[in-house]
Amino acid sequence: MKLSRWFAEHWVMGVALLVLGYLFLPIAVVAALSFNRPSSRLSYDFNEFTLDNWRNPCATSDMCDAVLRSVQIGFISTVAATALGTLMAFALVRHRFRGRSGLNVLIFLPMATPELVMGTSLLALFVAGGVPLGFWTIVIAHVMFCVSFVVVTVKARLAGMDRRLEEAAMDLYASEWQTFRRITLPLVLPGIVAAALLAFSLSFDDFIITNFNSGTTVTFPMYVWGAAQRGIPPQVNVIGTAMFLVALLLVLASSLRGRQARRAAVTAAVPSPRASTRS
């Protein structure tokens, strides 16, 4: 009786933990394989423990070139998409204008369209226009599919913002620019940073759209795709594990900072009612 109640209470959590295990299984494998000395180039099985892959991650230099190129493309695309998307989010939340619903559709559609369709249609455009494929066509494509995600992320942050803080600043004779610089921007900044991180990870990891618009330029996912046919160097798993660790650290750092900021806000708020009762 007791056991069945315990089971009824906890089975959902049990299933959830199993599913999380399923989600983490490949990550564990990637991490393990990063310490593997494969028996042959085409083998995917664990053979022998070694630290060599971590010592010389760039043993296959074209892989590191590809990683570097992905970082460059990711950086340029992120800056451009974040700028364009943030401006649009401000216009959408703060202003009234004609054509809003049409614009919302234009922003929503890229997120609902299969990557395959976006990739092939851009290729059709570039080929028809005689644009040579390469680094910059990849950047154009990445900015395009990142913009919508930036708009949505920044918009959510802006919409949840307390307008009265800005009004208070204006009442205290801050100019529009001062209000923006000192109030609006700091409050929206976490949203913009989150959007930029999202854009970078989307860009860095994109394969399908890039595959159609890269010409002979090789990004990291393109490299892995090509290597899957020729045999994967184990260093690919080093990059995979390192990416995972870096992203995890970023998330943990931001949540720690968030917690600190919240605590600071609480301690700052506590003395104020006492001060007001005293006066």
Add this chain to the structure above:
Amino acid sequence: MSALAHVPTGSGQSASPPPAARPGRHRLLPYLLLLPGAAWLFLFFAVPLLQLAAASLYDPDGSLSTGYALTWAFGNYPTALQAYWPQFGRSFLYAGIALVLALLMGYPLAYAIAQKAGRWKNLLLVCVIAPMFTSFLVRTLAWKTILSDNGWLVGLLRDVHLLGPDGRLLATPVAVVLGLTYNFLPFLVLPLYASLERLDYRLLEASSDLYASPLKTFRRVTLPVSMPGLIAGTLLFFIPATGDYINAELLGTPNQYMIGNVIDSAFLVRLDYPQGAALSFLLMSAILAVVFVYLRRAGTEEVL
């Protein structure tokens, strides 16, 4: 909040009133803010779709080197469909099965995080997103190791006779569907979590106080509350899963190829642009049709 403290109050000492909003000045501002982004989306999202539509009606006898003529060759569509309907059907079949599997796994996961996790909530959420931190291709290749013929999983399944002595997982539909389920599961879980988080626990208590069975409580309380997230999640899962061809390529064989593999080779290997464009356009229309019917039946406007 601390930003408030930095606002210079000095300027307030001049006795002028706070600037009143001047209506005329801001009329152009929204358009200026919107112009660059909207132009980018128009030029590199909307116009290409038109170009794709045009390419799908090119004369099929043209080639990249001789150039294509737009001959309104609507025949490209039936020809392409006739040649590749198995891959087309397979895309929807695999994505559909993967969606059902993902729902069976994702719903309990989202529910547990939203309702049962307590102070571990954020940590578990990070755990859901964390697998996406590694490259999509690298983690798909990891499945190749897990499902490999000499791997422990195949060995185990052979030992318990779920697989024959020569049975394989890799290079079968099972591997492709598993890969699809795995890769897009977080897209299903996150929106589902967002709506289940809003579920008030007291509603569940009230329901069971009124003698509803757990199943009935689920059907009448939990499920309706989670509907917006369920709809958004299934779409976010189904659309990329249908268009995916990485899993079919890395975990399957040409016998498991989905429509994406065909489109990829039409554009990049066979250089048959009219056919590739026709298939691409068919895929988009088919997905839009499925989404539309689904949204009509689910009867909610909240998603769009």
